[in-house]
Structure formats: structure tokens, C-alpha cells
Amino acid sequence: MKIELLAPAGDLEKLKIAVLYGADAVYLGGRHFGLRAGAGNFTEEDLADGVRFAHEHGVRVYVTVNIFAHNRDLEGLPDYLDMLCRLEVDAVIVSDPGVNRMIRELYPALPVHLSTQANTTNWAAARFWEELGVRRIVLARELTLLEIREIREQVALELEIFIHGTMCISYSGRCLLSSYLTGRDANRGDCAQSCRWKYALVEEKRPGEYFPIEEDDRGSYILGSKDLCLIEHIPALAGAGVSSFKIEGRMKSVNYVAGVVKAYREAIDAYISDPENYRFNPTWLEEISKVSHRDYTTGFLFGRPGPAGQHYAGEIYRRSHIFAGLVRGYESDSGMAVIEQRNRFAVGDEVEIMVPRGESFRQKITRIINKEGAAVDAAPHPQQIVRIPVDKPVPAYSIMRV
Ligand code: SF4
Known part of the structure; x- marks a missing residue:
């Protein structure tokens, strides 16, 4: 098959x-x-x-x-x-x-x-x-x-x-919605995702007064x-x-x-x-x-x-984990993973590491070493390269999540 x-x-x-x-x-x-x-x-x-x-x-x-x-x-x-x-x-x-x-x-x-x-x-x-x-x-x-x-x-x-x-x-x-509202044409690959914007009703002589469109007690979800x-x-x-x-x-x-x-x-x-x-x-x-x-x-x-x-009003996007970093390499002599930071993580956090093939595993962060070789408490800057000790070897392109 x-x-x-x-x-x-x-x-x-x-x-x-x-x-x-x-x-x-x-x-x-x-x-x-x-x-x-x-x-x-x-x-x-x-x-x-x-x-x-x-x-x-x-x-x-x-x-x-x-x-x-x-x-x-x-x-x-x-x-x-x-x-x-x-x-x-x-x-x-x-x-x-x-x-x-x-x-x-x-x-x-x-x-x-x-x-x-x-x-x-x-x-x-x-x-x-x-x-x-x-x-x-x-x-x-x-x-x-x-x-x-x-x-x-x-x-x-x-x-x-x-x-x-x-x-x-x-x-x-x-769809012509995005093209009509922004000039960005969905049929040429440039959709502004206008269907996900928040819409309201406005009476022509009362500019600036927005009346909510409520289909039911959850709000509007027509688009x-x-x-x-x-x-x-x-x-x-x-x-x-x-x-x-x-x-x-x-x-x-x-x-x-x-x-x-x-x-x-x-x-x-x-x-x-x-x-x-x-x-x-x-x-x-x-x-x-x-x-x-x-x-x-x-x-x-x-x-x-x-x-x-349809999606009801309220919080639309959800996720159970935050993308903390992308593994760029692994140093076998020191047992350290080289991480490109994507969201803040800190010493003491327990993260999940997803590897391309095989089981994900949990990892406690005990140390963070910055590019200059200094130990730091947290990796706060996006795209920053840091190293952390890991319990087992991790291949490049593994994903670290908190
Ligand atoms: S994502 Fe929304 S605005 Fe864009 S083409 Fe689809 S329906 Fe239209």
C-alpha cells in the first residue's frame, strides 16, 4: 500500500x-x-x-x-x-x-x-x-x-x-475579500487573511460607532x-x-x-x-x-x-506548548546541545525535546551557557545561540518546547 x-x-x-x-x-x-x-x-x-x-x-x-x-x-x-x-x-x-x-x-x-x-x-x-x-x-x-x-x-x-x-x-x-479590502490578491498568493479580522456594523451617519455583530451569545463567527x-x-x-x-x-x-x-x-x-x-x-x-x-x-x-x-468568538488560537528553541547541534565531548533560542527559557525550567525520529523526552535545564562562554540564568533574546547540558545526544533540528 x-x-x-x-x-x-x-x-x-x-x-x-x-x-x-x-x-x-x-x-x-x-x-x-x-x-x-x-x-x-x-x-x-x-x-x-x-x-x-x-x-x-x-x-x-x-x-x-x-x-x-x-x-x-x-x-x-x-x-x-x-x-x-x-x-x-x-x-x-x-x-x-x-x-x-x-x-x-x-x-x-x-x-x-x-x-x-x-x-x-x-x-x-x-x-x-x-x-x-x-x-x-x-x-x-x-x-x-x-x-x-x-x-x-x-x-x-x-x-x-x-x-x-x-x-x-x-x-x-x-476569494476576493483580501484583494478588495487591501489590494492583496489571494489568487496571486498574497492573501492578508481578511476573513479572520474582527468585523462590526457601522451606520453610515455614525462613523466610528461600531455595533457588534452577534449571531448568538458567543458573538459572530460567520467568516x-x-x-x-x-x-x-x-x-x-x-x-x-x-x-x-x-x-x-x-x-x-x-x-x-x-x-x-x-x-x-x-x-x-x-x-x-x-x-x-x-x-x-x-x-x-x-x-x-x-x-x-x-x-x-x-x-x-x-x-x-x-x-x-465554524470558529466561535473568543480566544481563537490555542497551543499547549511554547516553541523555546531549535537544536543546531550537539557537542558529544561536553554533552551540550547548541540551541537557537525562539522564546524565553531559564535555568530550572523543564522542557520537552522532540527529536525528528523517536520518542520526545523531558529535560531539566540546569545550566545555560551564552556565546561568550558565560553562565546565564535565562535565554531572553530571540535567535540567541546558547548551549545547555542534555541527558542524551540530540540531533540537529530537534525542537525544544516549554
Ligand atoms: S484565507 Fe480568508 S481572506 Fe484569504 S483567501 Fe481564504 S477565505 Fe479569503
Whole structure:
């Protein structure tokens, strides 16, 4: 049985984290032609490094070329595709039929994955794209399990779905809210996430007087979706014929990518190794609850989500742990881990260290040594490099949390 875990790579560091924590494939955007303009997109040099690193670890790389192209966008496209082929990326993610056609004509060996932005919601559309040479479809998020299964029965191409992450309140990412309010166009990868802002009602002759919009005693939640989380439904999705499970979040932190990829890796491995006796392990859900997230929903998988899929007013984001530092190295002679600080931690704290593979462990901080070699009580400055003694060796890219 083949199930691919596909993780976001917002930049080169996140790519390495995704690879080391267990992704089978990563997706990323170059500087041009891809959605998510603010995701720290890859330069050609970064892209070359990223592809090399991923391939050395047996991990595939997919590059987004999924803007809704205007005529002027097509001019530089052949050169860009040429570069992607030279770097031997494994596929491109496309939403525009014209872009797909150009790729099929100019680079027929380059696999095309159809983006979720193309809104494939039925088997006839899937068949249409299959006939045009598309290798894989990232299905629209608005499908039920039954609909996914029906599409699977009608086409041979690969099916991918979003299994985890933030949901757009609009239809499969098609939205003008941000473009209208800020000029930042979601369909060119520059969404300001305007659906998460706080809205009020203003009468035209009373500027500055804001009346709250209250749908019920919890306030207003018309524009706020909960986050998608399908980790408990891996057998059902595999049974429906989905071969790639995609985690959303090229804008998320390295802590987020590490924790979510690790939990899904363990769940998928457990399922693949023994599907008959697979049991969901609640610690996987605990793991993904340690990173910043909204309440979780299963989206449309079991029918229309209704109010239960919306986020109510009040505290929106939650997490059980704070990202304290990223392990940059380990000095075996002194037994010290080299930590790049991300949030304050101090002598006396008990932290959790999550390693890319294997069990996390708890570690009491007994000493902190700064860059100058002096013992300090705390590591208060972001990105500061410090050393702490650890009970066991820790590989680079381990995550320290309090
Ligand atoms: S404003 Fe919200 S719904 Fe619209 S594209 Fe951005 S995240 Fe999606």
C-alpha cells in the first residue's frame, strides 16, 4: 500500500525539517508563478539546495506554478519551467488550463498535479483533466468521503487531499475579500487573511460607532473556519483511494511543521504496517495540539460542517506548548546541545525535546551557557545561540518546547 505524506516547505529550513521529520514529499513555491507570495519563497539557489537535500533523503519535491495567469504572466513561463526541469523537481502544481497546456507541449515529461484551486468536485471533471495528461488531482476541500470514493472509481490518476491545516472560508481558496479590502490578491498568493479580522456594523451617519455583530451569545463567527484535522480518519481515506495526504501551511513555523509531520508520519506508518489491527493512538492528536492551531474540524468529509465547523468568538488560537528553541547541534565531548533560542527559557525550567525520529523526552535545564562562554540564568533574546547540558545526544533540528 502506498500513501504519501506531503508537507509544506515555506523555506529551505522548513523543507529540511519536513524531510527529517518524515515527509515523503514536500511542496514549495519559487519566486514566480506560485501562490503564497509571502511564504518566503525559494530563490533558484535555495531550490537547487532543497531538491538536492530532499532527493538525498528519498523525498520528492513539487513546485507550485498555480497562479491564475494573465497574458503577461505567460512570457517568462518557459524559462521558469526550463529551470525547474534542470533542477529535476518531481512535479509542478498547476491550476490554470493554459499553463497545463503549455507544460504538456513544452515539457511532456514533467508531471503535472492539478491544484485544489482548480476546484475539482466530480468524476467528470477528474476524467477531463486525466485526458489532458494530468498525473494527479488535488481534490477540492468541499468533498465528502463518498464523493471521493466515487471519483476514485472513475479515474486512474492519483488523488490527493488536504488532511490537515487552515481552511479558507471561501470556496477552495477562491476569494476576493483580501484583494478588495487591501489590494492583496489571494489568487496571486498574497492573501492578508481578511476573513479572520474582527468585523462590526457601522451606520453610515455614525462613523466610528461600531455595533457588534452577534449571531448568538458567543458573538459572530460567520467568516472563521476551524482548522482541518483528519488524523483520526486515515484508514477511511486510504480506503477511498486517496494516495497523497497533504498538510497545509507554507506560512507556518518550523515547530508547526515538525510536530504535525511527525504525528502524521507515525499514524500513517502504524496503519501501513498493519491495516487490520490499526488503532488510533491519542498521543498523535496530543502532539498536533502542542502547536498553535484553531479548534479542529473534519471539514466536509462527513457532510456539510454547519455551525460546528465554524470558529466561535473568543480566544481563537490555542497551543499547549511554547516553541523555546531549535537544536543546531550537539557537542558529544561536553554533552551540550547548541540551541537557537525562539522564546524565553531559564535555568530550572523543564522542557520537552522532540527529536525528528523517536520518542520526545523531558529535560531539566540546569545550566545555560551564552556565546561568550558565560553562565546565564535565562535565554531572553530571540535567535540567541546558547548551549545547555542534555541527558542524551540530540540531533540537529530537534525542537525544544516549554
Ligand atoms: S481572506 Fe480568508 S477565505 Fe479569503 S483567501 Fe484569504 S484565507 Fe481564504
